Amino acid sequence: MKKTIKKVVVAGGGLMGAGISLMFPEYGIETVLYSVAEKDFDKAGKVIDKSLAALVENGRLTRQIADEIKEKIQFTVDKKCFENADLVIEAIPEIMDLKKNFYEEVSELVPEDTILASNTSAISVNQLSEFVKFPERFCGTHFLNPPHIIPLVEITKGDKTDQAVCETLYTLFKDMGKEPVLLKKDVKGFLSNRLQFALLREATYLVEQGVADPEDIDRTIKYGNGLRYTCSGPFKIADLGGLSVFNSVAKYLYSDLSDEKSENHLLDELVEEGNNGISTGKGFYEYQESDLVNEEKTRDAMILGILKAEKELLA
Ligand SMILES: NC(=O)c1ccc[n+]([C@@H]2O[C@H](COP(=O)([O-])OP(=O)(O)OC[C@H]3O[C@@H](n4cnc5c(N)ncnc54)[C@H](O)[C@@H]3O)[C@@H](O)[C@H]2O)c1
The missing domain is CATH 1.10.1040.10 (N-(1-d-carboxylethyl)-l-norvaline Dehydrogenase; domain 2)
Incomplete structure (x- = not known):
């Protein structure tokens, strides 16, 4: 059954996490940008500011809406944010051990039906799913840089992914004006x-x-x-x-x-x-x-x- 996404946690306050997080508030979705260190938010804040400025300069958003988006993004290093997340999009570095530790820990913090999705550029979804408790709720969501501008998002179904998870994300992203493409099976590099x-x-x-x-x-x-x-x-x-x-x-x-x-x-x-x-x-x-x-x-x-x-x- 498709799930309604009311709260998203984007994990990783870097280039991609910042860009991904700024897309959701406009669609009434509670948005948290979680990272490991407070200092990450200096960079993330700058990425968000210049991304929103570009959207305003190019007529995609008004200054007022851009300001509202920035205000609505919650920045936190507190893992409590995972406790009632409907969707977690992981955008932490492309290092297998970091991803392994992240999924093993976050799998235990979120409710059983929280969708977990990785923005990995190339790592096999099946390989990552081995670190996820209840891997049927896990898939790939690969955004291209700059994620708030490039419409494409590749949704990759792993062998264990529930079809409804992919359909939920497909509908969500389509409703947000993105162009999702659903991969029928896992392949390195998508x-x-x-x-x-x-x-x-x-x-x-x-x-x-x-x-x-x-x-x-x-x-x-x-x-x-x-x-x-x-x-x-x-x-x-x-x-x-x-x-x-x-x-x-x-x-x-x-x-x-x-x-x-x-x-x-x-x-x-x-x-x-x-x-x-x-x-x-x-x-x-x-x-x-x-x-x-x-x-x-x-x-x-x-x-x-x-x-x-x-x-x-x-x-
Ligand atoms: N940069 C790109 O053009 C691009 C494009 C598409 C996909 N990706 C993928 O997106 C992911 C993130 O890439 P990026 O370029 O944004 O990296 P980045 O290095 O800019 O940011 C990663 C952030 O994650 C934080 N982090 C590290 N461990 C963490 C943890 N356990 N929990 C929460 N935060 C943690 C880091 O402190 C850093 O702020 C990677 O998997 C990458 O392959 C990158």
């Missing part, structure tokens, strides 16, 4: 990260082979494939292009594509040298300190603009 990493594997292979620089590969996606991907996915694109062409190209090209099985060499080199991308000033590109704010602002404005244009065009 849909979006499998597709993203297949593309990244080929992109870095092309750089390694000296075919193009990261800039030109990014431009190829931004001004080519990416524009089509805002309208549809690979299957509709193939249907529109003609399946016989796609079939011939697949037969000719597949054996030439990267099938690297163990690691991404370019990523590995950069990380080994202490580079983490924009946050450390160097990744595939070089960055100044002000770039972080500007890149995020541009990204948020463009995504919100595209979504608004789509709504208006298809109205």
Whole structure:
């Protein structure tokens, strides 16, 4: 039976937890952001403030509603918050032992019918479900960054997940204006990260082979494939292009594509040298300190603009 969600606890006061938490108050759902340390809320508060500011600047919310949302989010390090939660969304670091301890402890704190959901980027839902008491109430809910702007949320059903749990979350997110996709079974990386990493594997292979620089590969996606991907996915694109062409190209090209099985060499080199991308000033590109704010602002404005244009065009 579907469950009514009146109270959500988002666990993990980091980038994703903060973004996920700000979506619920607008829909009358009591929202708690739980984290391990009070200091986490400095960062979480800043993420929430700048996310709400972007929604106001881009006409998605009024300033008044944005202020009300911020006021309604309860920040706490007190585990009592779990005692009457209808839904817990876990967004703690992607470290197996941390997740294991979290689920073993929180399973005991929440009522038996509380839905537990993980925002893990890639860890198997079946594997995590081993740490959950009553695993039928556990599933994956993978939001993409920035979660309050990107409509997609991947709901993954584990082998033990009750179908009603997935249906409850599907309806909840749909009612909140998201675009949930329900995976019929568990798979590492879910849909979006499998597709993203297949593309990244080929992109870095092309750089390694000296075919193009990261800039030109990014431009190829931004001004080519990416524009089509805002309208549809690979299957509709193939249907529109003609399946016989796609079939011939697949037969000719597949054996030439990267099938690297163990690691991404370019990523590995950069990380080994202490580079983490924009946050450390160097990744595939070089960055100044002000770039972080500007890149995020541009990204948020463009995504919100595209979504608004789509709504208006298809109205
Ligand atoms: N960053 C992304 O782009 C992104 C996108 C999609 C999914 N995810 C996934 O979301 C999850 C969180 O990622 P993030 O980038 O927000 O991480 P983060 O490091 O920014 O935040 C994690 C927060 O959880 C807190 N925390 C640690 N242990 C905790 C515990 N036991 N209980 C409560 N809080 C705890 C940390 O102090 C920190 O504030 C990960 O599983 C990650 O793979 C991340």
